[in-house]
Amino acid sequence: MLTLIGVLIVVVGFLxxxxxxxxxxxxxxxxxxxxxxxxxxxxxxxxxxxNDNRYVSVxxxxxxxxxxxxxxxxxxxxRMLIAGIGAATSGRLLLLYLALRQLSAALGxxxxxxxxxMVRPLIAPMAEAAAESxxxxxxxxxxxxxxxxxxxxxxxxxxxxxxxFIAFGSILLIKGFLQQNGIEVQPLQLSVWAIPTALLAFxxxxxxxxxxxxxxxxxxxxxxxxxxxxEAGE
Amino acid sequence: MIKLEAVYGxxxxxxxxxxxxxxxxxxxxxxxxxxLFWGLFATSFLFGSRLSDLANGILVLAMVAxxxxxGLGLGRPVTTSADERAANARRLGNKLFLPAxxxxxxxxxxxxxxxxxxxxxxxxxxxxxxxxxxxxxGALAAGALSAVLLRPPPLAAFQEGRRLIDTVGWAAVxxxxxxxxxxxxxxxxxxxxxxxxxxxAIPMDSRLAVVCAYTFGMALFxxxxxxxxxxxxxMTAGIGLPLIVKKFGGDPAIMASIGMLSxxxxxxxxxxAANFNIVPAALLDLPDRYAVIKAQVPTxxxxxLANTLLMYFLVFRF
Numbered sequence: 001m002l003t004l005i006g007v008l009i010v011v012v013g014f015l016x017x018x019x020x021x022x023x024x025x026x027x028x029x030x031x032x033x034x035x036x037x038x039x040x041x042x043x044x045x046x047x048x049x050x051n052d053n054r055y056v057s058v059x060x061x062x063x064x065x066x067x068x069x070x071x072x073x074x075x076x077x078x079r080m081l082i083a084g085i086g087a088a089t090s091g092r093l094l095l096l097y098l099a100l101r102q103l104s105a106a107l108g109x110x111x112x113x114x115x116x117x118m119v120r121p122l123i124a125p126m127a128e129a130a131a132e133s134x135x136x137x138x139x140x141x142x143x144x145x146x147x148x149x150x151x152x153x154x155x156x157x158x159x160x161x162x163x164x165f166i167a168f169g170s171i172l173l174i175k176g177f178l179q180q181n182g183i184e185v186q187p188l189q190l191s192v193w194a195i196p197t198a199l200l201a202f203x204x205x206x207x208x209x210x211x212x213x214x215x216x217x218x219x220x221x222x223x224x225x226x227x228x229x230x231e232a233g234e
Numbered sequence: 235m236i237k238l239e240a241v242y243g244x245x246x247x248x249x250x251x252x253x254x255x256x257x258x259x260x261x262x263x264x265x266x267x268x269x270l271f272w273g274l275f276a277t278s279f280l281f282g283s284r285l286s287d288l289a290n291g292i293l294v295l296a297m298v299a300x301x302x303x304x305g306l307g308l309g310r311p312v313t314t315s316a317d318e319r320a321a322n323a324r325r326l327g328n329k330l331f332l333p334a335x336x337x338x339x340x341x342x343x344x345x346x347x348x349x350x351x352x353x354x355x356x357x358x359x360x361x362x363x364x365x366x367x368x369x370x371x372g373a374l375a376a377g378a379l380s381a382v383l384l385r386p387p388p389l390a391a392f393q394e395g396r397r398l399i400d401t402v403g404w405a406a407v408x409x410x411x412x413x414x415x416x417x418x419x420x421x422x423x424x425x426x427x428x429x430x431x432x433x434x435a436i437p438m439d440s441r442l443a444v445v446c447a448y449t450f451g452m453a454l455f456x457x458x459x460x461x462x463x464x465x466x467x468x469m470t471a472g473i474g475l476p477l478i479v480k481k482f483g484g485d486p487a488i489m490a491s492i493g494m495l496s497x498x499x500x501x502x503x504x505x506x507a508a509n510f511n512i513v514p515a516a517l518l519d520l521p522d523r524y525a526v527i528k529a530q531v532p533t534x535x536x537x538x539l540a541n542t543l544l545m546y547f548l549v550f551r552f
Contacts, residue, residue, distance in 0.1 A: 003422045004431075007458050010415075014505050017523075020512070021404050022302035024411045025295065028418040035422025040288060042418060047291025049417030051282040055366045056409045056509055057275075058241055060399060061248060061373040062337055065380055067394025069334055071314050072384040073323030077330045080323060111341040111365055115514040121334050124518055144520050148529040151514035152502075155526075156533060159498040163491070170463065174490045177467055181475055185487040193491035193548075200540045205533045 006031030059116050066121045074121055079129035088130040090146050091213035094153045095206050097123055101157025102202060106164040113154050124150035135220040142216060149212055153205070160201035163194040235356050238363040239283060241370035246279030252396045255389070256309055264307030268400065271300045275407065294407075294414070301404035309400040311393035326383065333380040337372040344368025398517070405516040405523075408508040412460050425464065428455055429472040442546055444477045449542040452493050453500035453534075460506030462497025469493070484549040492545045499541065502534035503527060 006027040013023030025046075032042030066074075082088050097113075104112045113119075124147045131146055132138055138146075162168045166187040178185055253273035259265045274297050282290055300306065314322070323330065348371075349364035351357070359367045377391060399406060419425065432451045438444050451473060455465035474493055478484040501507045505527065515526045522528070 003419075003424050004427050006415075006419065006422070006424060007428070010458070010506070019302045019404065020408055020505065020508070021298045021411055024408070024415050025298045025302075028415045031415075031422045031424060032418050035418075035424075037418075037421060043291035043295065044287035045291075045418055045421055046414045047285075047289065047294055048287040049414035050294045050410050051278065051285075051287070051290045053410045053413035054242055054245075054279060054282060055238065055363070056413065057279075057406065058245055058366050058369055059509075060402075060406060061241075061245055061370055062376070063398040064248070064391040064395030065333060065337065065373055065376040067396075067398050068377070068380045068384060068386055068391045069330060071319070071386065071390060071394050072326065072330060072380070073314075073319035073321075074330050074334060076316075076320045076323035077326070077328065081328065109342060111345060111369065112338045114338070115510070115517055117334075117337045119514060120517045122331075144518075144522070144525055145529070147518040147520060148515070148525040151511075151518060151526045152529040152533070154514075155502060155510050155530065159501060160495065160537075163495060163498070170466075170494050173463055173466065174494060177470065178486055178490060181471075183475075183479075183486045185490070189487040190491045193488045194495060196544055196548075197492060197495045197537070197541055200544070201533070201537055204536050204540070208533055 002034045003031055005034060059114065062116050066116065069121060075125040078122055078126045079132070082126045082129040083133040085130075088126075089134060089213045090127040090131040090149070090216060091209040091211075093127050093130050094123070094149055094212070095209045097150075098153045098157045098202065098205060098209065101154060102161035102198065105158050105161030106198070108162075108165040108167060110158055110162050113158060115151060115154060119150050119154050123154070131216050135216060138216075138220070142219060146212075146216075149209065153209065156201060156205045160194075160198045164191045164198055166191045236359045236367055238360060238366060241363075241367050242279045242282070244370055244374075246276045246281075248392075248395065249273070249276035249279060251392045252276075252399055255311070255392060255396050256400075259309045259311065261310040262307045264305060265309070267300050267305030268307055268309060271297055271306060272399070274300075294411070297407060298411075301407075306403050307400075308403075309396050311397050313394065313397065322384075329383060333376040333383065336376040336379055337369075340372035340375045341365065341368045344371055401519060402513060402516045405508065405513050408512055412506055412508055416459060416461075416464060419459070420464075425459075425468040428458065429468040432469070432472065438473075438477055438481075441482050441550060444473065444482065445546045445549070446542055448473045448478060448489070448493055449496040449538065449545060452497040453503075453538050456497040456500030457504035457506065460501075460504060460508070462494055462501060465497050465500070466490075466494055469497075478549060482550060485552045488549045488552060489545065492541050492549070496538055496541045496545075499534040499538040502530040 009027040028046055029042055101113045127146050127150050171187050171190045249272045253269045256265055257269035274293055345365045345368050348359050349361050451469050452465055456462045459465055474489050478489050479486050505512050511526050515523050
């Protein structure tokens with residue numbers, strides 16, 4: 001039971017917004033020591049797993065290209081493109097991205113999206129531009145909201161699409177685990193039963209993206225009204 | 235055969251350049267902190283496979299010390315002005331999108347096609363690591379294309395990359411740190427302790443209670459561990475198999491599939507899934523590091539409820 005103190009440290013540390021690297025390190029050391037490992041053993045286990053997981057950080061290799069393209073006006077070009085499409089709104093654009101992300105992930109094409117590769121250079125600036133060309137300049141608060149939703153659409157689309165693809169890691173993990181416990185299931189059965197949740201995820205998140213447009217309109221409208229009242233001397 | 239180690243070499247080289255350029259950036263009062271931090275990360279990529287586990291651990295502790303003591307600043311490399319960017323965007327038009335789209339296109343091509351190519355019986359790229367290696371190839375191809383298209387000054391790509399990695403800052407190593415925490419949790423038996431807690435705390439005498447315990451337990455445990463893969467074996471061995479399948483006769487495929495997706499709802503709500511939730515907030519310059527999570531929580535909670543109902547109505551019927 002004492003080993004759960006590590007979990008507690010993580011929860012409290014993250015909520016109190018301490019530097020997450022410090023929180024994670026303290027939690028790891030506390031958990032390891034309480035679990036009966038020597039300090040040296042904890043540090044070694046920590047270093048080994050850090051080293052084994054370097055592949056997560058390979059994605060930063062795209063940053064020079066993304067930065068170079070931003071330097072060359074990629075974000076501005078995205079804005080011009082979106083401003084030329086009258087029907088484009090933040091919500092509709094993100095809805096379209098959600099649908100494409102979910103469909104391509106369901107076919108095993110998860111590498112078609114991604115936060116560093118797609119959201120930062122293309123999706124987030126275009127979603128922002130769509131709102132700006134419809135509503136005029138946005139306050140920072142709403143810009144940040146749209147960007148956060150751009151990242152969210154990428155995650156929701158990927159998570160609830162990839163599980164339909166029969167060769168995805170989680171399906172293989174489930175199959176292997178059930179097999180160890182004497183139950184045979186076919187990957188296809190598992191992916192079929194992921195479809196209802198995938199459809200619901202699209203319906204729920206899609207509705208929220210639709211409502212995002214209305215919220216943006218309302219907040220900008222309220223701001224314009226307040227401005228007009230101030231000008232009218234009320 | 236191109237192996238993962240080659241891509242690590244590439245990443246190590248890139249971070250080494252970031253470290254050198256950071257040291258030369260007099261506009262950043264904390265330039266030595268940045269330089270040391272990215273230099274250590276470069277060392278991990280370049281030599282991590284040859285260092286002992288303990289040495290790797292000490293390297294990580296040194297990085298934590300720099301970031302934790304506020305040693306990281308923001309590099310401010312010279313870049314183009316808004317007017318120059320707009321003029322460039324008008325001049326080049328939609329051609330600007332080509333390099334950006336090259337990254338996913340090459341990654342996909344590599345993961346689907348290059349993976350299967352053999353020359354003289356040897357695979358061209360390591361099939362087990364095809365996606366990560368192809369991502370590295372995609373970055374190289376896109377870099378070459380943008381150099382031809384934009385004709386930037388020689389160091390511009392690295393300076394722009396440094397501008398972006400500095401905005402990500404400490405969050406860049408958080409996903410790896412959390413994976414390391416997961417490994418220590420596993421060694422110390424945290425999974426078993428949480429599983430025991432969940433399965434003893436809840437009355438397990440009705441179908442609905444059991445299904446709720448399983449789906450909500452998957453989400454909660456995933457939030458703690460940062461991914462559904464760590465939560466699934468523990469929760470399924472503790473609740474799913476003995477109660478839903480054996481006691482109440484539920485269908486194992488439906489239980490497992492919807493159970494895993496309930497875990498994914500947890501992934502949307504936790505900072506422990508840093509590469510999905512925290513790194514993007516940094517990449518998008520959001521002042522609130524939990525902004526992405528906040529945007530996702532309503533979807534995650536409604537979907538978790540929907541999953542629970544789906545499982546309740548489907549799992550005992552097939």
